[in-house]
Amino acid sequence: xQRVTQPEKLLSVFKGAPVELKCNYSYSGSxxxxxxxxxxxxxxxxxxxxxxxxxxxxxxxxxxxxxxSFHLKKPFAQEEDSAMYYCAPRFGNExxxxxxxxxxxxxx
Amino acid sequence: xxQVTQNPRYLITVTGKKLTVTCSQNMNHEYMSWYRQDPGLxxxxxxxxxxxxxxxxxxxxxxxxxxxxxxxxxxLILESPSPNQTSLYFCASSAPGTAAREQYFGPGTRLTVT
Numbered sequence: 407x408q409r410v411t412q413p414e415k416l417l418s419v420f421k422g423a424p425v426e427l428k429c430n431y432s433y434s435g436s437x438x439x440x441x442x443x444x445x446x447x448x449x450x451x452x453x454x455x456x457x458x459x460x461x462x463x464x465x466x467x468x469x470x471x472x473x474x475s476f477h478l479k480k481p482f483a484q485e486e487d488s489a490m491y492y493c494a495p496r497f498g499n500e501x502x503x504x505x506x507x508x509x510x511x512x513x514x
Numbered sequence: 515x516x517q518v519t520q521n522p523r524y525l526i527t528v529t530g531k532k533l534t535v536t537c538s539q540n541m542n543h544e545y546m547s548w549y550r551q552d553p554g555l556x557x558x559x560x561x562x563x564x565x566x567x568x569x570x571x572x573x574x575x576x577x578x579x580x581x582x583x584x585x586x587x588x589x590l591i592l593e594s595p596s597p598n599q600t601s602l603y604f605c606a607s608s609a610p611g612t613a614a615r616e617q618y619f620g621p622g623t624r625l626t627v628t
Contacts, residue, residue: 449619450606501547506554
């Protein structure tokens, strides 16, 4: 069955330290992969998509087909990165599947 | 301004009293969807619509209805709300046809059923 897993519900990182939010999926094909972010009191919004190979707000995410992972990384955490992060693959159709989310807290 | 709007933003109701949460988008998007967000469970899809008059169940459709009579509107209907439907609800829309399909989310509706 197709599924997505974000193993950490909560993650606390000191300001300036590296951040890695984990996302694993199970799917035999090639999914489209997205990371969404929800800052406090704001609506959910797209952070980045794997197909673009972009860096947004210092975050990058690499698709590792061998490990079926799409971890979100940032080398130096900033306080404004505190938010809820959702990994969201699309498994071959229009429907996005959201992970359970990781709440990231940056400690000043 | 391109946006997705939801109304109401906050609603407290009693068990069994029918309610409707409206969702509207001004981006001419064909795809629209409803999610509920619960602590520890993340976002779960309730219903989605690929286009006008085309709707389908998501992961947790029980207790909900939707309709898509116009492209811009996608209301969520709770015929007989129950306390387990207390949640934060999000509507979203997206344009189909490209690999970089971004979903635009509404601000959310916090529903409490007592």
